[in-house]
Amino acid sequence: MTSTYSLPQSRVPDPRDAPTLRWAILGPGWIATRFVESLHRNTSQQVVAVGSRTAARAEQFALAHGIERAHGTYDAVFTDDAVDIVYVATPHTEHRAHALAAIAAGKHVLVEKPLAVDAAGAAEIADAAGAAGVFAGEAMWTRFLPKFDVIEQVLSSGVLGPIHTVLADHGEFFTRDHRIYDPTLAGGPLLDLGTYVASFAYSVLGRPDTVYATRRPATEDIDGQISAVLSGPDGHAVLNTTILTDTPTTATVCGRDGTLTIPGPFFMPGSFAVTMRGGGTVEYDEQPGLQVDGLHYAAVDAARTIDAGRRESSIHPLSDAVATLDIIDRIRASISA
Template structure:
């Protein structure tokens, strides 16, 4: 509520865009002033439904709107790169839905373009900006777990074949939609990844359906990451150290509680009501607003280096499993 106010334009008014705008309206003083769609009808519908003043029937028209200061890119994964580069070329700041690109090379290009243009670029990996993750970050920084040895994180969700996650042209499969959460979590807690050992299982003749990977981190710690579109899974995570472990019930990537279980002594509980997207998508937006007011090029909470490294780990997993996205 106290963050500097930005005037936002939404590019790609789909499922997540609606939740993002709802979260801004409910929890912030940010202004969503425009929406851009490939269809004038869809832009009008979204604008009417969400109380947004300007409806643009093309992304070009959205980018030409002088009122828009920052573009929230909520198109499918393979479109993020082009949409972000176009917005940056138009002189707009950008907050891009996760994953920022389909691979590390696209992410590098977007951050370099933003830096050269003197605008902010960030990935809306909302989990990292939640108050729950601020608390987790303080526990890790204070060393309450002792030497951390192991992380496990999972994100599985069953989808029917009519969902865009089954569309190979939209870089479907679990990796970019779901796998990005456990992999970003493993990198955040244990740092650089030295070795990758991964296996996959197809969903059909064209598409990967599930991936399990063991990551060896620099220094010797290990993480186990799993993602699937073939089943619902508990979507839990743990971080285990010599002195204690952190237990995150599912969905670990959303607002909610967690426990710190020491080897000896009392269990500590972070007692937070479980929440959904509307309760949490705004934190990355207000982080962007604060960084932009401070003249920063990227987020200090989820900086360019973390976005690129997470995508790089996904690239290495995909190389072993044989997942190739359109245009690669």
């Protein structure tokens, strides 16, 4: 690569040009708030309903976001004829059951990551959606960002040469009153934060042959930090995730001929750089962003996919979500051995 090298352009279409779907929100919490804000700010998608375990909470969320209908049960969402697709934003431990219920009611479904708490649950969702002929997807929003479309093109081009090393880290400090410390809600860093690093490693290197992991506890019931080495035929991935401290949250892909470096937080909108072994660096320049600046990309991909008559994303197919959770299952098995 020389200084005249140009990165490819993002192929992601304008989010406002996507066909409009009528969305329902299941679980009006922190991530659902940002999802709705992202849709309203960046797309023509319509959020027409919200469902919660209590009518009061659903009504409060609906009032705050200008949503027409508030349902005090989840079942009422599934039977709402005005809803095309359900965004499942309930706790991780409920993703499988709520996705399956929506699918059984004939609704398309986009499930907040992780798709389920394990690979078996994710595969069950995929099988149910296939049998019902409805769309199902995981809202692994990072994979849909324009930045990551450019990264995928760089990696696919082979310009870095054979990939030998992937490094990815995601750590964020949480106080003990946060739900991430609740073991009944699948607490700990692995599903909330570790999903990002596992998904990134899989997207670059594929399924590892071996997984070795070690842990540091946060309490008697949950992990505080997990580090893992994934080994495959083409290279190694070294991953770290923690709720005990803030970490750089960077990611790096190292090939024989060059290195791609993503500053933290690597999974959000922002820049990255490609540096060649012989010298020369080219940068992807993008304004840093937050969830509200990117969550909508998974939604509009779902809208385009459904409008085209397909039942899962070509950018982040269900097989990728299942494979990522298989890596997480194997990390769990390693630290339990």
